[in-house]
Amino acid sequence: MKTLFKTVFVAIVFHYQVYAQVPKPVYTKATDLTIAGDIMPTQNPYHRVDTVKYPAMPxxxxxxxxxxAGKVICFTTNSKQLTAKWCxxxxxxxxxxxxxxxxxLDLYIKKDGKWQFAGVGRPDGQCTEATLVSNMADGEKECLLYLPIYDEVGNVEIGTDxxxxxxxxxxxxxxxxLVYGSSITQGASASRSGLAYPARLSRLTGxxxxxxxxxxxAKMEPAVIAMINDIQADAYVLDCIPNSSDVVVKERALNMINSIRAAHPGKPIIMVNSITREAGYIDTKVGNMVNAQNAAIDSIAKxxxxxxxxxxxxxxxxxxxxxxxxxSTDGIHPNxxxxYRFVEKIEPMIADILKKYFK
Amino acid sequence: MKTLFKTVFVAIVFHYQVYAQVPKPVYTKATDLTIAGDIMPTQNPYHRVDTVKYPAMPxxxxxxxxxxAGKVICFTTNSKQLTAKWCxxxxxxxxxxxxxxxxxLDLYIKKDGKWQFAGVGRPDGQCTEATLVSNMADGEKECLLYLPIYDEVGNVEIGTDxxxxxxxxxxxxxxxxLVYGSSITQGASASRSGLAYPARLSRLTGxxxxxxxxxxxAKMEPAVIAMINDIQADAYVLDCIPNSSDVVVKERALNMINSIRAAHPGKPIIMVNSITREAGYIDTKVGNMVNAQNAAIDSIAKxxxxxxxxxxxxxxxxxxxxxxxxxSTDGIHPNxxxxYRFVEKIEPMIADILKKYFK
Structure with missing residues (x-):
């Protein structure tokens, strides 16, 4: 018993000694840094759109x-450790x-001129304080911190030495x-937010x-298209086929394309059909559904x-x-x-189109 | 109000009509099928080892x-839909x-002579009943159902038409x-259990x-090595470096190799060093740790x-x-x-060694 007590006591003292060596981080609100990735100006800095402007939207x-999804905090720091607090x-x-x-959270740091994965913030309950990266070399670092793909977030703060x-x-x-699309675009089944395909395309192309x-x-509803028509972009990628039946594709896709063309003359519009659903190779109904969706958009787009x-x-x-x-992770969403395979194929095709416009 | 009531009523009737068309599955206990993937005979069919036999093990x-991890239910069926119940x-x-x-759960079905991903069982709480795949073509299907990688499981039943x-x-x-290794071997950050690397190696090589x-x-403790010495295998892959400091590697790795060699004479032993930790490119302490681990095992193995x-x-x-x-998902575990990249590199190397033994 005496030995156990001594062990526990020594462990407690050691615990506090170790922690005493790590200075408490100083926190900076993300709102005092750059919060990028919004597709139009927003009241809430972590939302993608001010939805109150669109009462008819589902x-x-x-x-x-x-x-x-797609929101990124941009900053430079000479801290050797980065922590974060967020809800x-x-x-x-x-x-x-x-x-x-x-x-x-998903952190990238520029190294040798390239954005390189640096660390993650593992969530733990509704509000978390976590270390993103430690023991970095001296010097100024340029950082991108990708926010959660699939949840609403708030109170983000970055901790530095x-x-x-x-x-x-x-x-x-x-x-x-602009990439208008389904869960696949949003990043469902990316293992961290920086691996959602629009984020990876950004790092690859600049x-x-x-x-x-x-x-x-991503159902091409008139109210959603009206919002897209308010978004000032230099190009529009439409990867929205996976969420609609062939009937809905036939009803809405041509209207969508014509409406965006009319609202944004001279801007390239790149229509993308639905990727294969891996489940469709075994589940005949799923396979037929994707074939029908793609037959519908093929006919319109071709x-x-x-x-x-x-x-x-x-x-x-x-x-x-x-x-x-x-x-795939589940027969639907690319893992x-x-x-990676999708981006390797689509990136040069998109880049080839855009280079005609972005000189 | 009347309209709302009517809508709800119609919805309920429709709900039951739709469900009425789907016949209730008939359940078969996994214990009445083949439960494979155990590394030695076990009392509990879902455990990998009877740990009671090894009192000194941590x-x-x-x-x-x-x-x-690695446990698989093997069966054949002509059902057009498969469901599962498990806890x-x-x-x-x-x-x-x-x-x-x-x-x-993660289901593979043999198609054109190859094991092909067919569907997953999405967990929902502690016990789940879920559809794995629907609308399959007629005919007999050979099935492998991989069990959870990172949790204890029980009461597994398969539902057929x-x-x-x-x-x-x-x-x-x-x-x-036998593959003795760390979380990377167990399958941490595989998106489904069939993508843990030993499972993928099995499907690639047969x-x-x-x-x-x-x-x-995976710390090479004498009690764990004693257990490995009880496991009758045709070859031993040791991918256990990531969990030990360089000091522990120096202390234990040679003893482990010699002990397994003595217990299993004539069987190939393939030692693998630690993969890069992506975090180590930014976190100097992590980078140095992996370099030191690998320097230690390099010296012994070379x-x-x-x-x-x-x-x-x-x-x-x-x-x-x-x-x-x-x-990687988090700087530590391969996504x-x-x-995939790891398996593409290591599979031909392992196959090249094993073909000398397995003729």
Missing amino acids: AVVKRLLTQS SSGSKPYPNLTPIANKG AGASIKPIPFPFQKRV LNFMNLGLSGS NLVKQHTKDFYYIDTKGFLGDDHEG DLGS | AVVKRLLTQS SSGSKPYPNLTPIANKG AGASIKPIPFPFQKRV LNFMNLGLSGS NLVKQHTKDFYYIDTKGFLGDDHEG DLGS
Whole structure:
């Protein structure tokens, strides 16, 4: 008993000695830094759109636009350690997402001229304080901190070493490429938020791919298209086929394309068909559904291409996930492998189109 | 109000009509089918080892051996839909794992002679009933259902259509290759259990790679090595460096190798060093730790190779995760992209060694 007491006592003293050596971080509110990635100016800095402006928009779309997919905090610091405090909603985690992607943070630091993964903030309950990275070399670091893909977030603060500097920097990606899409665009099944495909496209190209991924709800509704028509972008990528039946695609896709063309003349519009659902190779109903969706958009888009429709482009994603059927988490959403393969295929196609416009 | 009532009433009737069309599945206990993937015979069919046999083994290792990583239910059925009922422990999900990998199920079906992903069981609370796949074509299907990677599981039952057959089949992978390793071996950050690297190696090679991944606890303790010496395998892959400091590697690795060689003469032993921790490119302490771990095992293993130690092989994993630093979920664990790259590199190396033994 005496030995046990001594062990516990020594452990407690050791615990406090170890912690005493780590100075308490000094916190800076994200709102005092640059919060980028919004697709239009917002009241709430962590929302993607001010949904109150769009009363006719479906409630589910409004809710999804409060989720911080694509939002990034941009700063420079000479701190050797970075911590963060943040809160997310109490929503239940999705079965196909890691808690890190769902409600956590993802840090990139520029190294040798490239944005490089540096660390994550692991969520722990509704509000978390966590270390992002420690023991960094001396010197000034440029940082991008991606916010949660699939949850609403608030009260974000960045912790730096006592005496270290932390300053806002401009968002490093140029031009504005809106990506309107489904859960796949939003980043469902990315293992962390920096791996959602618009974020990866931004780092690969240096262009600002804005995440208008609306999980399960990219349904081309007139109220949503009206909002897209208010978004001033330099290009529009439409990856919204996976959430609609072939009937809805036939009803809405041409209207959507024509409406965006009319609202944004001279801007390229890139229509993308639905990637394969891996489940569809075994579940005949799912397979037939995707075939029908793609037949519907193929017919519309190929006709527009045949008519030499100005500034309109079509990308067929057939084969983009590879042929081993291992690129999904659940038969629906690309995992990091499937997403990587998708980006490797689509990035040069998009870059090839955009280089005609962005000189 | 009347309209609301009518709407609700119609919705309820519609709900029951829709569900009435789906016949209730008939459930078969997994224990009446083949439960494979155990590394030695077990009392509890979902545990990997009977830990009561090893009183000196660390408690954390015992707990991890109750988790069903690598366990697979093998059966054939002509059902057009498959459902499952299962329970997992009430443990908190890991931040770096999807709930599907953590506590869910992962189904593969043989198609055109190859094992192909077919569907997942999404966990919902401690006990779940979920559909794995629907609308399958007619005919007999060979199925592998991978159990949760990171949790203890029980009461697994498979649901088939009324009147459909379901029968046990032999585990389709030949020979026994034990993989003793860390969380990376167990499958941390695979998006579903069939993507843990030993499972993927089995499907690629047709060999039975047995998952002795012990998250955070592959520490080469004498009691654990004693257990490994009881496991009758045809080959031993030792991927256990990531969980030990360089000091522990120097203390224990040579003893481990010599002990396994003595217990299993003539069987190939393949030592693997630690993959890069992506965090180590920014966190100097993490980087130095991995370098020191690998320097320690390099020195021991290269010396054994130089001495032409019989049946001993060494694999250096340098560069196995690629050079874009996107292959991890959290700087520690390979995500599906990193794991894919790892398997693409290590599989031919392992296969090349084993073909000398397995003729």
